[in-house]
Amino acid sequence: MTNPATLPMRVLWDAFFWTYERATWQYDVMVIAILAFVWLTPPSWLADPMASGHGAIGWILTLLNAD
Amino acid sequence: MTFTGLIGRICMFPLRLIINTCVALRIHPNVLTFMGVLINIAAAFELARGHFIRGGVIMVVANIFDFIDGKVAVESNAVSAFGAFWDSVIDRFSDIALFLGLIYLYSHLGRTDYVMVAAIAMMFAIMTSYTRARAESLIKKCKVGFMERPERIVLFMIGAFTNRMAAVLWVIGVLSVFTVADRIIYTYRELRSTEQAIA
Numbered sequence: 001m002t003n004p005a006t007l008p009m010r011v012l013w014d015a016f017f018w019t020y021e022r023a024t025w026q027y028d029v030m031v032i033a034i035l036a037f038v039w040l041t042p043p044s045w046l047a048d049p050m051a052s053g054h055g056a057i058g059w060i061l062t063l064l065n066a067d
Numbered sequence: 068m069t070f071t072g073l074i075g076r077i078c079m080f081p082l083r084l085i086i087n088t089c090v091a092l093r094i095h096p097n098v099l100t101f102m103g104v105l106i107n108i109a110a111a112f113e114l115a116r117g118h119f120i121r122g123g124v125i126m127v128v129a130n131i132f133d134f135i136d137g138k139v140a141v142e143s144n145a146v147s148a149f150g151a152f153w154d155s156v157i158d159r160f161s162d163i164a165l166f167l168g169l170i171y172l173y174s175h176l177g178r179t180d181y182v183m184v185a186a187i188a189m190m191f192a193i194m195t196s197y198t199r200a201r202a203e204s205l206i207k208k209c210k211v212g213f214m215e216r217p218e219r220i221v222l223f224m225i226g227a228f229t230n231r232m233a234a235v236l237w238v239i240g241v242l243s244v245f246t247v248a249d250r251i252i253y254t255y256r257e258l259r260s261t262e263q264a265i266a
Binding site: 028030035037052 | 068069070071072075117119172173176178180181211212213217222225226229230231232233234235237238242245246248249252
């Protein structure tokens, strides 16, 4: 069994040293993480020259600040 | 079945029809490859003008050609060593064209920071292919690392259709650096284990 202390390091290493095939659950997780970054990050955080709007995180922050 | 596997299966239905049509019309796969790069250059022009949606639509068409050329070659018994070489060379031109379109756009907007992001992403995208090609002249297979061409192209389309190209360039850039590093590490390990086995 994997030592719980080393598990986060193992996950990070596996994400960095990528050996998984397409259409595996690990691939799906990576795709979801990438899409989350692309769609949720407010364009202003990246100083995007073309995008407009606040993105999903910006929208949530605006809602929270309004309360 | 996984989420990405399901999407792949759904996309195969219309592609199957196009592949069958190309085989029936006896279109040579090398011609399809060349048409792919020409259409990708048109997509790059649209990206350079900041027309992302139009660029995205043209990219979809271009990459249908890129995707089906190998399948058409197999099904029409036109597989050749030159065809594989031609395909990989032309694919690099297609990659570079799209990045150049974005570099032109960002330089036109006076955004040197994103000119650099796009240029570095382009450099590592090309190095991703080069490291694999060079590694496979020394070892049997070097298919490690996440950011390969299909991932890159799909990300370009997502960036174009949803107007999130900056985020996409960061993802392509960072993951391409990792992919190149993966391939260097993998090749080093493989060559070292071969040397140790001989010794």
